[in-house]
Amino acid sequence: MPESLTRAVRWDTVVGALLILLLLLSFGTVDGFGNALNLSFLIGNTLPIALIALPMTLLVVAGEIDLSVASTAGLSGAVMGKLWNDGMAIETIIPLCLLLGVVCGLVNGLLVTRLGLPSLAVTIGTLAAYRGIAQIVLGSDAVTDFPTQYLDFASGRLGNTFLPQAFLPFLVLLAIAVVVLHATPFGRSLFAIGASEEAARFAGIRVKRHKLILFTVTGLMASLTGIFWALHYASARYDNATGLELSVVAAVLLGGIDFDGGRGTLGGAIAGVFLLGALQNVMSLLNVSAQSQIVVTGVLLVISVLGPRVARQISVARAGRRAAASTPTS
Numbered sequence: 001m002p003e004s005l006t007r008a009v010r011w012d013t014v015v016g017a018l019l020i021l022l023l024l025l026s027f028g029t030v031d032g033f034g035n036a037l038n039l040s041f042l043i044g045n046t047l048p049i050a051l052i053a054l055p056m057t058l059l060v061v062a063g064e065i066d067l068s069v070a071s072t073a074g075l076s077g078a079v080m081g082k083l084w085n086d087g088m089a090i091e092t093i094i095p096l097c098l099l100l101g102v103v104c105g106l107v108n109g110l111l112v113t114r115l116g117l118p119s120l121a122v123t124i125g126t127l128a129a130y131r132g133i134a135q136i137v138l139g140s141d142a143v144t145d146f147p148t149q150y151l152d153f154a155s156g157r158l159g160n161t162f163l164p165q166a167f168l169p170f171l172v173l174l175a176i177a178v179v180v181l182h183a184t185p186f187g188r189s190l191f192a193i194g195a196s197e198e199a200a201r202f203a204g205i206r207v208k209r210h211k212l213i214l215f216t217v218t219g220l221m222a223s224l225t226g227i228f229w230a231l232h233y234a235s236a237r238y239d240n241a242t243g244l245e246l247s248v249v250a251a252v253l254l255g256g257i258d259f260d261g262g263r264g265t266l267g268g269a270i271a272g273v274f275l276l277g278a279l280q281n282v283m284s285l286l287n288v289s290a291q292s293q294i295v296v297t298g299v300l301l302v303i304s305v306l307g308p309r310v311a312r313q314i315s316v317a318r319a320g321r322r323a324a325a326s327t328p329t330s
Contacts, residue, residue: 011256012268019275026282033285039162044155044232046277047170048073048241050270051225052248054177055218057269060252061181062214063194063261064112067123069222070244071130072104074237076226078134081143081236090147098223104130105219109212119215127245134238143236154231166228178266186210194261243294250297251276254304276300 026033033039052069059066076097083093104126111122156165181187192200193207201207225244230236255272257264276297283293 012265012271015255015268015271015275019271019278022275022278022282026278030282030285033282036157036160036162038281038285040157040164042277042281043162043167044164045281046274047164047166047232048225048229048244049247049251049277050170050273051173051228052218052222052244053252053269053273054173054266055214055221056248056252057255057257057264057266058177058181058187058190059214059218060257060259061194061261061264062190062211063197064119064211064214065123065249065259066105066108066119066215066218066222067245067249068104068108068126068130069218069225069248070241071127071134072101072219072222073226073229073241073244074239075104075130075134075137076101076223077230077236077240078138078238080227080230081141082137084143084146084236085141090150094227097227098220101219101221101223101226102216103219104223105216106212108219109215112215113208113212131238131242138236138238141237143230144234146231146234146236150231151234154228155234166232174266174270181266190214191262194258194263196262246294246297246301247276250301250304254300259305272304 052073056066056069079100080093080097083096084090108119108123108126111117111126112119153165157163158165158168181190189200189205189210192203192205193210197207226241229240233240251273252269253259253272254276255264255267255269257269279296279300280293283296288296
């Protein structure tokens with residue numbers, strides 16, 4: 001197993017243990033946490049973060065980031081609402097919105113790969129641009145009268161269980177992403193690019209093409225998230241998913257994905273997503289204010305950056321001490 005992966009697994013274990021501990025404590029001490037309705041609500045509210053976390057994980061592993069994902073989701077939802085108001089069939093609207101997400105991601109990717117601009121700066125710019133376009137498209141209107149069968153799918157549960165119906169498609173997408181990142185040459189190339197882009201290029205990896213694909217897929221998934229958001233909450237507005245990018249980045253980094261690239265696992269990222277989702281749900285049940293929840297998310301973002309680095313430094317220090325202890329003295 002590569003060194004980068006073993007390091008990530010150690011942090012994954014910590015995040016997974018924290019998730020299990022939080023769930024056990026919440027079941028035992030937080031009123032209403034364990035009922036089926038709340039668990040369904042928790043998972044349903046976490047799915048938008050989880051959907052975007054899939055491509056975002058691959059993107060960060062490759063040393064890039066996309067902060068425009070929430071605005072792309074909002075733009076997709078706004079276009080969806082506008083076209084529905086104009087009388088277009090929902091079966092036509094959804095593919096068009098997905099295509100719009102592809103275009104948004106492609107724009108980001110071309111600016112980064114062809115013009116050599118930093119992805120952080122590019123996607124901060126498109127974050128504002130896409131949100132502004134969404135407001136132009138839909139204004140302050142809220143579209144709520146989508147077809148019942150689509151609303152039921154986005155917010156309904158599987159039989160008498162607490163699992164949302166939309167959770168099954170997410171599991172399929174998760175399985176695909178895991179295979180791509182951890183079991184294909186493309187995924188191994190992403191780790192190589194994140195570790196050293198120059199070395200990856202010398203090794204024959206088509207760095208720009210890989211990154212362009214990642215940005216495009218991220219745009220597609222952000223658009224899918226925007227569609228799900230509008231249907232799940234039965235409301236298409238230009239400001240849908242505002243601030244979602246902070247939660248996605250915090251969850252991905254919390255899961256052990258190194259911000260510098262080259263390290264991490266998708267399992268860790270998803271554990272981070274649901275740890276953050278469960279924590280937000282518990283805070284809501286305890287009547288913690290929305291502002292305080294944002295503060296907690298920000299603190300977790302800092303911890304998620306510092307945690308793996310501190311863990312690696314401790315590991316290196318221990319290895320140094322072991323090496324020094326095993327060196328024979330003259």
